Each structure stands twice: as C-alpha cells, then as structure tokens.
Amino acid sequence: MRMERLIGIMCVLADAQRTTIGALAERFEVSTRTIARDLDTLGQAGVPLVTFPGAGGGVGVVEGFKVRRDLLSTHDAAALYAALDGLRSVDGDQAVTQLIARLVPGADENAQATASGPIALDLSSWFADGIAQEKLALLLDAVRERRCARIEYIARSGRSARTVEPARLVYKQSSWYLHAFCREREAFRLFKLKRIAALEVLGETFEPRDTPALAVSAPHAPLxxxxxxxxxxxxxxxxxxxxxxxxxxxxxxxxxxxxxxxxxxxxxxxxxxxxxxxxxxxxxxxxxxxxxxxx
The missing domain is CATH 3.30.70 (Alpha-Beta Plaits)
Known part of the structure; x- marks a missing residue:
C-alpha cells in the first residue's frame, strides 16, 4: 500500500509546480507525518525534490521532471477519472484514490474540469442505511481474501441456502450481482445482491477456479x-x-x-x-x- 502511495505522490509532484504536505496528506488520507516520511523516502530514492520555505512555500520537484501530458488527452483523462471515481463510490479502499493520482495526474487540482466530463458514475446506494453497501463490502472482502460465503437466496424456484466461492462482483444494467461458484449446484452462478436475504462470510478459504467469462446477455433474455x-x-x-x-x-x-x-x-x-x-x-x-x- 505504501508503494502505491509513493508512486501517487511522485505523479502529483511531477504534474504540479508545487504543493504542500497538508494537501498531500488530505489527498492520500494519511497524516502529515506519514507524508513527510514518504517525501524523505522519495528523496533518498533519487527523486529531485525541492522545498519552498515561507508562508507560500511547499514542496515540488526540479523543473523538467514532468509527466508527459500527451499520454492522455483531456477526453481520455475525464473518461478514466469517471470510471475510477465510480469504483471509488463503492470501494472505500484508498488504493483507488491513489490509483487516480497515478493514472490521472492533476485530477484533484482540476477536479471541476475532470468531473464535468460527459459521464459521471456513482454506483453507491441512494439509501442512507446502505444495505447494498454492506453486502458489497462483505463480499468484496470475501473475493479478495478467497473466503467462502453462506447465503440465503431467493430465486424463482424458492428460497434456499447456498455455500458459494465468491469470484467477483458484477454491475449489470442497474443492479449488483455476485459471480460465484455454487457448491450445491457445482457450477458458477450469478446471484443478484437484492435477492440475498442473509449473508455470512465464513473463515473457510478456497482455491481459485477457472472463472468462465460472463455472458453479454442472459441466456434466455427476450427480445x-x-x-x-x-x-x-x-x-x-x-x-x-x-x-x-x-x-x-x-x-x-x-x-x-x-x-x-x-x-x-x-x-x-x-x-x-x-x-x-x-x-x-x-x-x-x-x-x-x-x-x-x-x-
């Protein structure tokens, strides 16, 4: 996690003439002391840092140490920011914030221009109770840690208990789904989160399986x-x-x-x-x- 933050800081410094330790701490959601240690590490690694004393001072890099701006057009940067910001709306992991800093240099400094692109994605729930967010958070941890989950699922055939091996979370049309291997059916299934009545992430882990590609549409979807x-x-x-x-x-x-x-x-x-x-x-x-x- 620290390596990702160091790369993100380096990209911010390379794109801006100067910034402050406080601004970096707010951006990466860590303390100013942590940022100071990170800057010391970057300096020792050879990044040409420059400090500016005084009230209007801060930290930056020597002139010429810049990220090529032609790598991403304004349109490309806005589209990439929209996609990553959509992911950030459901995943509180600060790694996404750091990824934005690495891949979309200057995104925070030009937040209004970047966020005013033709597309904005917010995949979070409208409801304050965040039931969907809670399910997402639990299942996301299960996917990352390869832990089995016990669910009570309401299907067209009725309500049943399933033990599943979560592979990934899928957002399709306007709903979240869990793509997982169902041990009862001995096959991969797509479970709609709204139909999961009860959920428990187990301590049992599993070995990853070859996950099949998702179908573009449901197998029996009507025209x-x-x-x-x-x-x-x-x-x-x-x-x-x-x-x-x-x-x-x-x-x-x-x-x-x-x-x-x-x-x-x-x-x-x-x-x-x-x-x-x-x-x-x-x-x-x-x-x-x-x-x-x-x-």
Missing part, C-alpha cells in the same frame, strides 16, 4: 423492440395504464415504449417481443399498474 420494428418471430404487446401510474411503470418498462398525450388520463405501452411466457410474468409482476390489451 424487446420498438413497436414499428416488425422482426420475424416477434409479436406486438399493448398494455393499458393510467397516467397516475406512469412514474412507477417506467421502473420496469422503458419510457420510450409509453404512449400518452400530455392531457390524457390513460396511455398504452407498446413494444414487440418474442417471449410470450415473459409477457405473462411481466403482467403478473406489474399487477394493477397495467392491463394487457394485446395479444
């Missing part, structure tokens, strides 16, 4: 197309709904499929799919929010 795309094998679905339920409905059905005039009290959801069984499950899930018109 979901605009109503005017008459693809062979698909059929038109129309669902009636009340305007008062529109906000709740878009949590399940994309808003582009909802047709309603601004002053109309009711609307219709129209799309094409190839899976009649999925449509039946969808209607059962929606309940009173929508009523099927077609087929």
């Amino acid at each position: 979901l197309l605009p109503p005017d795309e008459d693809v062979p094998g698909t059929f038109l679905v129309e669902l009636d709904y009340d305007a008062a339920d529109e906000f709740a409905l878009v949590e399940t059905i994309d808003a582009r499929f909802l047709e309603r005039g601004a002053d109309e009290a009711a609307g219709v959801a129209r799309f094409r799919t190839d899976d009649a069984a999925w449509v039946q499950r969808l209607c059962g899930f929606l309940g009173d929010l929508a009523h099927i018109r077609k087929p």
Whole structure:
C-alpha cells in the first residue's frame, strides 16, 4: 500500500509546480507525518525534490521532471477519472484514490474540469442505511481474501441456502450481482445482491477456479423492440395504464415504449417481443399498474 502511495505522490509532484504536505496528506488520507516520511523516502530514492520555505512555500520537484501530458488527452483523462471515481463510490479502499493520482495526474487540482466530463458514475446506494453497501463490502472482502460465503437466496424456484466461492462482483444494467461458484449446484452462478436475504462470510478459504467469462446477455433474455420494428418471430404487446401510474411503470418498462398525450388520463405501452411466457410474468409482476390489451 505504501508503494502505491509513493508512486501517487511522485505523479502529483511531477504534474504540479508545487504543493504542500497538508494537501498531500488530505489527498492520500494519511497524516502529515506519514507524508513527510514518504517525501524523505522519495528523496533518498533519487527523486529531485525541492522545498519552498515561507508562508507560500511547499514542496515540488526540479523543473523538467514532468509527466508527459500527451499520454492522455483531456477526453481520455475525464473518461478514466469517471470510471475510477465510480469504483471509488463503492470501494472505500484508498488504493483507488491513489490509483487516480497515478493514472490521472492533476485530477484533484482540476477536479471541476475532470468531473464535468460527459459521464459521471456513482454506483453507491441512494439509501442512507446502505444495505447494498454492506453486502458489497462483505463480499468484496470475501473475493479478495478467497473466503467462502453462506447465503440465503431467493430465486424463482424458492428460497434456499447456498455455500458459494465468491469470484467477483458484477454491475449489470442497474443492479449488483455476485459471480460465484455454487457448491450445491457445482457450477458458477450469478446471484443478484437484492435477492440475498442473509449473508455470512465464513473463515473457510478456497482455491481459485477457472472463472468462465460472463455472458453479454442472459441466456434466455427476450427480445424487446420498438413497436414499428416488425422482426420475424416477434409479436406486438399493448398494455393499458393510467397516467397516475406512469412514474412507477417506467421502473420496469422503458419510457420510450409509453404512449400518452400530455392531457390524457390513460396511455398504452407498446413494444414487440418474442417471449410470450415473459409477457405473462411481466403482467403478473406489474399487477394493477397495467392491463394487457394485446395479444
């Protein structure tokens, strides 16, 4: 961990004319005494440090000791910052902060410009209780330490207890999943974190297995197309709904499929799919929010 911080400090100093020990301590979330020791180590390793006395002083490196700015364009730096900042939103490990310092020099000094890029990622929960964050933290430790976990999982077939070997955490569409080897099924499975009713990380460790690649889409995912795309094998679905339920409905059905005039009290959801069984499950899930018109 200290080596990562030393590299991060060196990148900061190489990119900026000067900074202060206090600013470095705040950036890397350590004490000023730790930063002072780190600077002493860098100096002994041959990094050409320069100190500036006085109220406006600080520490820097000799002129010419710079990171090449053409390695990353402004667009590249903003995209990389967005990805790493998204990871930082769910992983409190300061190693991510140090990684940003190494790979995106000047990110903190130009935080407004970097963070105002075309994409911003925040994967943390909206809820203050942080149930999802707690699961993520426990499972992330289990993945890193290769420790088994005991989960109580709610699947379509019912609720069951599983012992799993966590391989990695996956963020897909709008949900977190655990990709793990299930000892009961003797195969890798994808477990949605929201469906994990109980979780215990065990002391038992495991040897890593060859983890299969994740499928781009679910093996039996239905086609979901605009109503005017008459693809062979698909059929038109129309669902009636009340305007008062529109906000709740878009949590399940994309808003582009909802047709309603601004002053109309009711609307219709129209799309094409190839899976009649999925449509039946969808209607059962929606309940009173929508009523099927077609087929």
